[in-house]
Amino acid sequence: MKTTASNPRMARGYATAGADQPLRPFTFERRSPNDEDVVIDIAYCGVCHSDVHAAHNAWGMSHYPMVPGHEITGVVREVGKAVARFKKGDRVGIGCFIDSCTTQGHRDRDHEHYLPGLVLTYNGFEPGSKAPTLGGYSDSIVVKEGYVLSVPEALPLDAAAPLLCAGVTVYSPLRKWQVGPGAKVAIVGLGGLGHVAVKMARAMGAEVTVLSRTLKKRDDALKLGAKAVFATESPATFADLASAFDLVLSTVSGDVDWNAYLGLIRLDGTFITVGVPDGPVPVSAFPLIVGRRRLAGSYMGSIKETQEMLDFCARHGVTADIEIIAIQDINTAFARVAKSDVRYRFVIDLASLDKEGRAS
Incomplete structure (x- = not known):
């Protein structure tokens, strides 16, 4: 679909409709990008144990339909005209949240993840809206520039994905x-x-x-x-x-x-x-x-700290030990995560969405 400022983006992914439901193919609309937004084609998404908890409503705070995933790496498709740090083709990541300090007078870049107004990458709501945030078990995402991470060239996109949360x-x-x-x-x-x-x-x-x-x-x-x-x-x-x-x-x-x-x-x-x-x-x-x-x-980290962590990992050659899976195997992966049967992180190859054509 051709991108315009007023044209919603269709995305493909996998979602669960309820705590006792499996993840299934799901087509949905991403919000249209604003001037400060980055549009990302997702390449990989890690499977966090918290994805399993959230999908099953283990903490009593889940909203459905839910597209999990907050360990996202990919490539910039396009940027808004106010974006200065990124350009088409850049290697980027998205972590646990996509906005912060939305109820505060200003953004606290060191403590934003501990303050009210945090907007989670999934199972949250867009600021000032009842629209749910939908995560990285999908082929694309639209995020404000200030919440996008740069993935150093020394880090492979697949093994770097779990670094965005774990x-x-x-x-x-x-x-x-x-x-x-x-x-x-x-x-x-x-x-x-x-x-x-x-x-x-x-x-x-x-x-x-x-x-x-x-x-x-x-x-x-x-x-x-x-x-x-x-x-x-x-x-x-x-x-x-x-x-x-x-x-x-x-x-x-x-x-x-x-x-x-x-x-x-x-x-x-x-x-x-x-x-x-x-x-x-x-x-x-x-x-x-x-x-x-x-x-x-301790609770995850700020965007500033997450970028520091990625740069540290690039310098020292630190990545996650991963098992790549197709999105079609996500329910099996969830069952294995619940049994601690993975060494040591599942990562979804989102190219696998193309194997089934347009999801529905």
């Missing part, structure tokens, strides 16, 4: 707590987030230990850069590693005994969670008090 989600706390040479860091969980966290912490100069439920992924962890791997199903692990780490970063969403992990932290050290357990987690004051330890959380 990457910045672990990069942000590692940077915030100043992980660097000599730091002793433990990563809890070796999944989509954890495997990237190991690579990033190692690239920052830290000595990295992986704490996984079993030792099944020991060889993988060592290849990724970990110095040691311990099984958390063994009580001896928590005794042997008492007060061993400056920082423990938990990437898991399952049941975790935070009190036990706090015991692994040195004086003035920090336990950070980026995973979201399904229910409340009891915490005792004693393990916090005796080591002047901190318990903290």
Whole structure:
């Protein structure tokens, strides 16, 4: 379809119509681009565990029909006349949100993801509108220039896609707590987030230990850069590693005994969670008090920080370990993600949409 300022864009993708429904082919209209917008042909989109949660309404906040996907890479098709940073053909990415600070007096570029007025890439609403935001399980997207990331040439578009959520989600706390040479860091969980966290912490100069439920992924962890791997199903692990780490970063969403992990932290050290357990987690004051330890959380990253992360990854050769899938296999992929049966991130090749012609 020829693009004009008043002509809605038709897009193809996959959507779910409800919490108990599979994802199916879906044709919909993208908004017409404004002067400050970038129109992107999507090449790849990562499959985040939160996509599964959102599609199934696990958090009770889902809107349908839903086109998931917030780990998007692609190529600029065209730009509005006010766009200065991008041009046709540029390699770009879109992460977890497409606008921010919409209820504030100005944009806070350092803390925008923590402030009211955040517009999520999918399962949200366009500013000042009841139109839903629809994500990256589709062939195109229209986004304001200020929320578009530049993907360095050193990063392949497919393996870079998961960095737009998984990457910045672990990069942000590692940077915030100043992980660097000599730091002793433990990563809890070796999944989509954890495997990237190991690579990033190692690239920052830290000595990295992986704490996984079993030792099944020991060889993988060592290849990724970990110095040691311990099984958390063994009580001896928590005794042997008492007060061993400056920082423990938990990437898991399952049941975790935070009190036990706090015991692994040195004086003035920090336990950070980026995973979201399904229910409340009891915490005792004693393990916090005796080591002047901190318990903290972290939530993705700003656009500024996400670009910093991409540039860091390009310099250090950090990408996600991926399994490419066709969009037609997305429901199988969702089932495998729910069982942690992926090493370590599914990425959808959106060219696969062409195999079925125009979706309906």
